[in-house]
Amino acid sequence: MHDPSALSQDTIVDNLDPKEAARLDKVRNIGIAAHIDSGKTTVTERVLFYTGRINAIHEVRGRDAVGAKMDSMDLEREKGITIKSAATYCDWIKKQPDPVSGEMKNENYNINLIDTPGHIDFTIEVERALRVLDGAVMILCAVSGVQSQTVTVDRQMRRYNVPRISFVNKMDRAGANPWKAVDGINQKLRIPAAAVQVPIGAEDDFKGVVDLVRMKAIYSEGQRGEIVREDEVPNDLREFAQEKRRLLIETLADVDEEIANAFLDERTPSPQEIKAAIRRATLSLKFTPVLMGSALADKGVQPMLDAVCDYLPNPSEVENLALDQRRQETPVKLVSYNSLPFVGLAFKLEESNFGQLTYIRVYQGQLRKGLNVTNARTGQKVKIPRIVRMHSNEMEDVQDIGAGEICAVFGVDCASGDTFTDGGLGYSMTSMYVPDPVISLSIKPKHTKDTPNFSKAIARFQREDPTFRVHVDTESGESIISGMGELHLSIYIERMKREYGVEVITGQPQVAYRETITNHTPFDHLLKKQTGGAGDYARVVGFMEPTGQLGENAFEQRIVGGTISEKFLFACEKGFQDSCHTGPLIGHRVLGARMIINDGATHMTDSSEHAFRTATRQAFRKAFMAAGPQVLEPLMKTVITAPNEFQGNIVGILNKRNAVISDTEIGPEEFTVTADCSLNAMFGFSSQLRASSQGKGEFSMEFSHYAPAPGQLQKELVAKYEKERAGKK
Numbered sequence: 044m045h046d047p048s049a050l051s052q053d054t055i056v057d058n059l060d061p062k063e064a065a066r067l068d069k070v071r072n073i074g075i076a077a078h079i080d081s082g083k084t085t086v087t088e089r090v091l092f093y094t095g096r097i098n099a100i101h102e103v104r105g106r107d108a109v110g111a112k113m114d115s116m117d118l119e120r121e122k123g124i125t126i127k128s129a130a131t132y133c134d135w136i137k138k139q140p141d142p143v144s145g146e147m148k149n150e151n152y153n154i155n156l157i158d159t160p161g162h163i164d165f166t167i168e169v170e171r172a173l174r175v176l177d178g179a180v181m182i183l184c185a186v187s188g189v190q191s192q193t194v195t196v197d198r199q200m201r202r203y204n205v206p207r208i209s210f211v212n213k214m215d216r217a218g219a220n221p222w223k224a225v226d227g228i229n230q231k232l233r234i235p236a237a238a239v240q241v242p243i244g245a246e247d248d249f250k251g252v253v254d255l256v257r258m259k260a261i262y263s264e265g266q267r268g269e270i271v272r273e274d275e276v277p278n279d280l281r282e283f284a285q286e287k288r289r290l291l292i293e294t295l296a297d298v299d300e301e302i303a304n305a306f307l308d309e310r311t312p313s314p315q316e317i318k319a320a321i322r323r324a325t326l327s328l329k330f331t332p333v334l335m336g337s338a339l340a341d342k343g344v345q346p347m348l349d350a351v352c353d354y355l356p357n358p359s360e361v362e363n364l365a366l367d368q369r370r371q372e373t374p375v376k377l378v379s380y381n382s383l384p385f386v387g388l389a390f391k392l393e394e395s396n397f398g399q400l401t402y403i404r405v406y407q408g409q410l411r412k413g414l415n416v417t418n419a420r421t422g423q424k425v426k427i428p429r430i431v432r433m434h435s436n437e438m439e440d441v442q443d444i445g446a447g448e449i450c451a452v453f454g455v456d457c458a459s460g461d462t463f464t465d466g467g468l469g470y471s472m473t474s475m476y477v478p479d480p481v482i483s484l485s486i487k488p489k490h491t492k493d494t495p496n497f498s499k500a501i502a503r504f505q506r507e508d509p510t511f512r513v514h515v516d517t518e519s520g521e522s523i524i525s526g527m528g529e530l531h532l533s534i535y536i537e538r539m540k541r542e543y544g545v546e547v548i549t550g551q552p553q554v555a556y557r558e559t560i561t562n563h564t565p566f567d568h569l570l571k572k573q574t575g576g577a578g579d580y581a582r583v584v585g586f587m588e589p590t591g592q593l594g595e596n597a598f599e600q601r602i603v604g605g606t607i608s609e610k611f612l613f614a615c616e617k618g619f620q621d622s623c624h625t626g627p628l629i630g631h632r633v634l635g636a637r638m639i640i641n642d643g644a645t646h647m648t649d650s651s652e653h654a655f656r657t658a659t660r661q662a663f664r665k666a667f668m669a670a671g672p673q674v675l676e677p678l679m680k681t682v683i684t685a686p687n688e689f690q691g692n693i694v695g696i697l698n699k700r701n702a703v704i705s706d707t708e709i710g711p712e713e714f715t716v717t718a719d720c721s722l723n724a725m726f727g728f729s730s731q732l733r734a735s736s737q738g739k740g741e742f743s744m745e746f747s748h749y750a751p752a753p754g755q756l757q758k759e760l761v762a763k764y765e766k767e768r769a770g771k772k
């Protein structure tokens with residue numbers, strides 16, 4: 044067996060085994076991400092059709108009531124939105140000109156495609172998909188261009204260094220303008236971008252695209268655009284296409300040295316050189332090529348698939364790291380070699396008719412049926428009983444899966460985000476970013492007979508989705524679920540009913556407030572109980588102060604002369620953490636507080652860890668309440684899009700809810716407002732929006748930051764908390 048830690052990625056990539064290199068060269072793990080309703084599902088449906096995965100196309104919210112293939116949950120089909128990401132494997136036969144003879148030949152690519160949801164409440168799905176994919180297609184609407192969630196998706200792609208191509212969809216719509224999208228990517232997302240195509244015809248008359256690299260017209264013909272016909276560039280487009288080609292080369296010259304040199308020499312680079320430069324610049328995250336088409340009108344999808352193969356990385360071109368749990372120093376690079384020991388990441392769990400389905404990205408080595416793998420988190424060993432490739436909700440059994448690919452396995456009990464390895468490798472993949480929940484509500488089954496199913500559902504959802512959390516309130520004994528927004532939680536409540544037959548009773552949604560301090564405050568606190576028997580004695584001295592910018596809470600000890608021993612200081616830190624968990628002001632978590640202990644006193648016999656922990660808690664409470672305590676509330680970045688005629692209504696509602704509007708964009712048909720709103724003021728917003736826009740308004744809400752709650756609300760919250768506490772005494 045090789046020792047992979049002895050191999051550097053560079054040495055392996057430089058000396059890539061030709062057989063491995065040829066296999067990997069044809070693999071693409073791709074995500075599709077975009078603003079809601081941009082057409083991700085519609086595009087994916089075409090991809091499945093053109094790659095031969097399905098025989099007919101069904102539309103999202105289509106009249107045939109079948110729904111798109113990738114939206115396999117009932118709820119998804121009804122609402123016409125994508126809730127869960129689904130992975131699909133397909134083969135794409137790309138026609139490639141032979142570099143020598145120029146003759147067209149077929150090249151077979153294996154594409155793993157993940158359809159990701161656009162609604163912010165399901166951000167975790169997008170995060171997970173981006174974590175395991177090597178490249179992405181960012182879809183934009185030809186009318187709206189860069190929208191609020193395009194910006195969110197952009198941030199996520201940056202976080203995981205995902206190279207992307209851009210696809211401007213809906214070129215058939217009235218007012219379609221791909222150049223607005225190209226400008227938006229350059230200016231709003233600040234990634235150098237240039238079109239690699241220009242459209243032939245527009246709106247109803249949109250027929251296809253001109254490929255600016257090869258200067259060829261590409262038409263999608265036949266009943267469903269399945270016939271791709273190449274032709275000369277139409278005369279009336281020639282000059283325009285040349286101009287846009289020059290712009291493409293100029294943009295590339297800014298980000299690619301070879302093209303810059305050609306540019307300086309006043310030489311026009313060859314199509315091969317341009318293509319290679321687009322690939323280099325895309326892979327190094329310096330550029331995104333922009334393609335265009337209309338999924339609904341079946342145009343431009345095949346050239347987009349070609350671009351996936353041409354410009355997005357294969358698994359050996361992406362750096363993936365793991366931590367060696369036995370030697371926590373530098374991360375180890377994983378290499379998509381079949382011959383190395385297996386390392387894979389479980390990135391998604393799903394309940395299926397045949398039991399739990401776990402999606403795994405294989406980073407290194409091969410996953411074989413019957414292989415014994417170890418869960419790096421729990422140390423548990425499991426034998427892989429069954430491996431399948433997923434085609435939306437259908438599956439194909441396979442014996443093994445190569446390094447760099449994606450599959451799903453049955454019979455593996457784990458949590459999302461777990462790393463699996465073969466044999467003695469103690470590797471763990473760096474974890475995903477999981478945002479904190481901002482809303483919670485109490486929940487219980489309506490009928491006690493449903494309790495077992497209720498528990499099953501709750502356990503399942505928690506394992507599937509790390510942003511969905513559940514805890515039992517120690518005081519009320521109620522189960523509390525928390526998540527990323529009202530919609531997020533309402534979807535789980537609905538799934539509980541549909542998938543588990545459990546109706547539930549829920550409490551009022553509760554906002555996750557925080558509490559903080561605003562002043563520097565010293566403390567000197569003595570805990571002393573020395574009346575008979577074993578006593579309690581602990582004295583802690585120091586100060587509390589805000590961390591500034593609401594940073595993480597911090598505990599520091601600056602004891603000189605050993606007035607408090609290490610062991611007791613550790614207990615003090617525990618006491619500090621207890622206090623941060625349940626703040627003194629309203630019992631919510633503390634944010635942005637620092638506590639420093641710089642002196643104290645210990646008693647020979649009466650001091651104990653318990654005494655110091657308690658003393659710190661008491662000191663914390665006193666100092667906190669004297670340090671200008673403040674309630675913080677979550678502010679949500681809310682983006683609303685609706686037809687222009689409803690603008691007055693919607694702005695009115697926002698004003699009533701004290702939202703601060705930061706941006707308004709008015710398009711030919713629709714307007715978009717971006718506002719910061721307090722989550723507390725946004726309850727019931729979705730139904731009000733629906734009512735005031737004839738159901739045509741859409742909104743998304745994403746946690747932005749914590750800010751001081753209005754004085755009146757603070758007073759109410761404090762009074763309520765005090766009343767509750769008094770009631771318990």
Ligand SMILES: Nc1nc2c(ncn2[C@@H]2O[C@H](COP(=O)(O)OP(=O)(O)OP(=O)(O)O)[C@@H](O)[C@H]2O)c(=O)[nH]1
Nearest residue numbers: 079080081082083084085124125161213337338339
């Ligand atoms: N005119 C036009 N409409 C399109 C096109 N592509 C998709 N649509 C429509 O746009 C709407 C949204 O499409 P979807 O494919 O569900 O979009 P999505 O991005 O997957 O949506 P979410 O999953 O909810 O974020 C549907 O009504 C589609 O029929 C297109 O190329 N042209």
